[in-house]
Amino acid sequence: MTWQSQWLLKWFVPTFTSILVGGVLLGTIFWSAAQVDEVAALRQKDLVTLIVSQIQSGVAHDQESVTVWDDAVIKTRERDLDWMETNLGQWMNTYFGHDAAVVLSVEGSLIYQFIAESDSAPSSEDVLEAYLPLAKRLRQRLAIGDEDGVSDRVLSIGESDLTYVGSRPAVVSVKPITSDTGEIKQRAGEENLHVALRFLDGDFPRTIGDEYQFAELQFTIGGSPDKEHSQVALISKSGQGIGYFNWHPFQPGARVLRATLPVIGVSVLGIFIAASFAGHAIWRRSVRLDSNRQEFRHLALHDSLTGLANRAYFNSELADRLERVLPEEALSVLFIDLDRFKAVNDTFGHPVGDKLICLVAQRMSVLLPDSLIARIGGDEFTILIEGTCSEEVGGIADSIVKCLREPFSIDGVQVSIGASVGAAIGQGKADPIELTRQADIALYHAKSAGRNTYALFGDHMDELLRTRRKLEHDLREALTTGTQIEVFYQPIYCGDSSEPCSLEALSRWNHPQLGSISPDVFIPLAEEIGVIHMIGAFVIEDACSLIADLPSIGVAVNASAVEIGSPGYPLRVLSTLAKRGIEPARLEIEITESLAISGEEQTERNIAMLRAAGVRFAIDDFGTGYSSFSRVQSVTVDRLKIDKSFIRAIHDGRSRALVEAIINMARAQGLNTTAEGVETEEQRDALKSLGCDNVQGFLMSRPITRGEVMSLMVAQEDKIDRASGVRQLPSGPNERDAEANVSSRGQSAAPTG
Ligand code: C2E
Numbered sequence: 001m002t003w004q005s006q007w008l009l010k011w012f013v014p015t016f017t018s019i020l021v022g023g024v025l026l027g028t029i030f031w032s033a034a035q036v037d038e039v040a041a042l043r044q045k046d047l048v049t050l051i052v053s054q055i056q057s058g059v060a061h062d063q064e065s066v067t068v069w070d071d072a073v074i075k076t077r078e079r080d081l082d083w084m085e086t087n088l089g090q091w092m093n094t095y096f097g098h099d100a101a102v103v104l105s106v107e108g109s110l111i112y113q114f115i116a117e118s119d120s121a122p123s124s125e126d127v128l129e130a131y132l133p134l135a136k137r138l139r140q141r142l143a144i145g146d147e148d149g150v151s152d153r154v155l156s157i158g159e160s161d162l163t164y165v166g167s168r169p170a171v172v173s174v175k176p177i178t179s180d181t182g183e184i185k186q187r188a189g190e191e192n193l194h195v196a197l198r199f200l201d202g203d204f205p206r207t208i209g210d211e212y213q214f215a216e217l218q219f220t221i222g223g224s225p226d227k228e229h230s231q232v233a234l235i236s237k238s239g240q241g242i243g244y245f246n247w248h249p250f251q252p253g254a255r256v257l258r259a260t261l262p263v264i265g266v267s268v269l270g271i272f273i274a275a276s277f278a279g280h281a282i283w284r285r286s287v288r289l290d291s292n293r294q295e296f297r298h299l300a301l302h303d304s305l306t307g308l309a310n311r312a313y314f315n316s317e318l319a320d321r322l323e324r325v326l327p328e329e330a331l332s333v334l335f336i337d338l339d340r341f342k343a344v345n346d347t348f349g350h351p352v353g354d355k356l357i358c359l360v361a362q363r364m365s366v367l368l369p370d371s372l373i374a375r376i377g378g379d380e381f382t383i384l385i386e387g388t389c390s391e392e393v394g395g396i397a398d399s400i401v402k403c404l405r406e407p408f409s410i411d412g413v414q415v416s417i418g419a420s421v422g423a424a425i426g427q428g429k430a431d432p433i434e435l436t437r438q439a440d441i442a443l444y445h446a447k448s449a450g451r452n453t454y455a456l457f458g459d460h461m462d463e464l465l466r467t468r469r470k471l472e473h474d475l476r477e478a479l480t481t482g483t484q485i486e487v488f489y490q491p492i493y494c495g496d497s498s499e500p501c502s503l504e505a506l507s508r509w510n511h512p513q514l515g516s517i518s519p520d521v522f523i524p525l526a527e528e529i530g531v532i533h534m535i536g537a538f539v540i541e542d543a544c545s546l547i548a549d550l551p552s553i554g555v556a557v558n559a560s561a562v563e564i565g566s567p568g569y570p571l572r573v574l575s576t577l578a579k580r581g582i583e584p585a586r587l588e589i590e591i592t593e594s595l596a597i598s599g600e601e602q603t604e605r606n607i608a609m610l611r612a613a614g615v616r617f618a619i620d621d622f623g624t625g626y627s628s629f630s631r632v633q634s635v636t637v638d639r640l641k642i643d644k645s646f647i648r649a650i651h652d653g654r655s656r657a658l659v660e661a662i663i664n665m666a667r668a669q670g671l672n673t674t675a676e677g678v679e680t681e682e683q684r685d686a687l688k689s690l691g692c693d694n695v696q697g698f699l700m701s702r703p704i705t706r707g708e709v710m711s712l713m714v715a716q717e718d719k720i721d722r723a724s725g726v727r728q729l730p731s732g733p734n735e736r737d738a739e740a741n742v743s744s745r746g747q748s749a750a751p752t753g
């Protein structure tokens with residue numbers, strides 16, 4: 001998430017939303033208020049116009065209260081000025097607010113005149129000028145008997161208009177003075193006339209304004225003083241503009257607007273706060289989502305145990321970098337495989353195995369802080385380095401081998417493993433798949449070269465790979481034809497006698513072109529390509545058929561972990577024994593130390609089943625794994641075969657003490673011991689003095705063929721017969737012959753155990 005999106009969500013969106021909503025709200029209310037005010041203004045104008053016309057008719061109507069009256073006819077004829085003063089002047093002024101009254105004779109002469117006193121009272125001339133045209137017109141109408149406008153409410157015809165009286169606007173109305181009873185006869189056109197005058201300025205507008213609720217209603221000659229004011233023009237019948245009534249219009253819309261403005265303000269503020277909250281919430285959520293996404297991405301691209309990159313990440317990074325690399329630059333890929341990791345895992349359990357993997361990752365990260373290191377499998381790692389020459393890459397590979405060779409301390413236990421490293425250098429835009437393939441081949445080469453070393457890819461390795469593929473093919477074929485695999489037997493002697501008490505079956509592969517191939521080469525190959533069961537079954541079959549004819553001797557076979565762990569194994573073994581009628585106790589199965597303590601369920605079940613049937617078990621190459629004595633105590637086997645590396649060094653005090661400890665521990669547990677790889681008299685004597693039960697090695701006999709075993713056993717019987725029951729140490733059971741035999745078959749002189 002960028003700071004821009006943070007700013008956008010936290011501030012821009014809330015502000016924009018509130019402005020938009022507030023604007024729309026305000027705009028709508030303003031618009032409606034303006035509409036309402038406009039309608040109200042029009043109404044008020046109509047009302048003022050109506051009021052003006054009502055004033056005109058009102059003055060005439062008020063007038064009729066005195067002009068249609070018998071007394072008025074009589075009193076004006078009599079020229080009773082007092083009466084006229086009281087009833088036509090003062091009374092009309094007091095009661096109706098008329099500002100002037102005039103009574104005119106038939107001839108048009110002035111009978112009576114009243115002008116209310118004030119500072120701006122008009123002169124008689126001004127009054128005369130105002131009513132004269134109206135009086136003339138009324139007279140004419142009266143003369144012709146025009147009755148237009150007379151109704152239930154209007155009792156007599158009249159003339160009225162808006163006009164100026166002097167400098168003041170006024171309503172002037174002229175009416176004939178007539179009888180209300182009809183008892184006084186008057187000839188049409190001979191009535192006296194009554195003039196009423198009312199000014200429209202002065203107090204009048206205020207009175208009207210109060211009555212009709214118009215604010216600041218006033219009369220002005222010109223237009224309204226400002227735009228705020230509404231106005232209605234006063235126009236005389238002749239079309240002359242008299243002036244204006246103007247007032248401050250009543251604006252209900254504006255009033256509503258003013259009343260609602262605080263509410264709108266609070267609402268907009270509310271919207272802003274709500275939008276800000278929402279923006280913050282969205283921001284927080286997206287930050288959380290973002291970090292989740294990054295976490296997922298990290299998990300998807302990294303190994304959860306070590307935190308290193310995983311295979312997917314490594315491959316994509318390799319492809320990316322190879323894409324970007326310049327033609328003269330180079331990238332190298334290193335494949336690292338830990339040696340003996342499985343043994344550590346089996347011996348100490350997965351938690352220790354996991355810690356070991358983490359420590360390995362840590363060491364490599366410290367060694368190569370700038371390189372991309374990935375864990376691509378249980379104990380497999382890859383490293384991507386920017387190296388140009390084989391010396392540089394070789395140096396790095398070597399330093400990895402060296403640094404992983406140093407012991408690791410885990411939970412107080414010292415664990416030593418090793419590593420094989422294969423490296424391939426990609427010049428320029430190499431193909432990533434080809435580069436990893438080459439590194440893998442180099443790794444295979446390093447492993448084949450005895451592990452704990454490194455190899456740089458070279459073209460010859462492809463050749464090696466081809467050879468291996470061919471070997472795999474040949475092994476499958478050898479197993480189907482069943483003629484190339486042969487079982488040799490190495491006699492094992494009792495420590496205190498010269499008689500072989502058992503034999504160890506060791507298989508050989510007589511390759512038609514390559515000669516004899518060591519089991520150290522083809523057994524792991526058979527395990528890898530899944531044909532080890534065939535070899536195992538073949539060896540047991542051969543061994544059983546051999547000892548079926550030699551009732552005084554037992555036989556030991558080597559079994560690989562894959563075999564022992566397979567569900568059908570016990571049945572296969574027991575049925576082979578039963579077929580030949582062999583006592584199960586005459587067969588011993590040799591298993592590796594790590595397998596013995598692996599805790600693998602099926603393996604344990606199989607071993608228990610076979611042991612229950614009487615088959616014996618031995619731990620082969622004892623001492624090379626990680627079993628502490630205390631762990632071995634819990635393992636149910638019958639024999640420990642002490643590895644030849646300890647026997648070879650038995651002259652050394654430490655090794656001797658170790659061998660002694662193994663023998664004592666085994667004895668305490670009721671286990672037998674066999675020393676492997678006994679090559680010298682000194683070794684045999686030392687083992688004898690330490691109380692080792694059995695010895696096996698080139699000193700007594702090399703592995704020999706089936707035929708040689710038969711000859712050996714026959715010779716043995718003869719020797720017993722000749723010595724009348726006194727047994728002698730065999731003089732190397734046809735040893736020289738056997739050796740010659742074996743080497744003629746290409747037997748490796750120093751196989752690894
Ligand atoms: P191992 O079980 O430890 O067998 C003993 C190995 O030590 C044999 O090598 C044997 O020739 C060699 N050896 C015996 N005495 C001496 C001695 O005095 N000095 C020295 N330096 N070596 C001695 P080999 O026959 O080459 O077998 C190698 C390994 O291959 C065996 O080691 C065993 O683990 C495996 N192996 C052999 N045959 C079979 C088989 O049929 N099945 C399985 N699963 N593994 C087999």
Ligand code: CA
Pocket residue numbers: 504558590620
């Ligand atoms: Ca063995």
Ligand code: CA
Pocket residue numbers: 620621641643676753
């Ligand atoms: Ca061994």
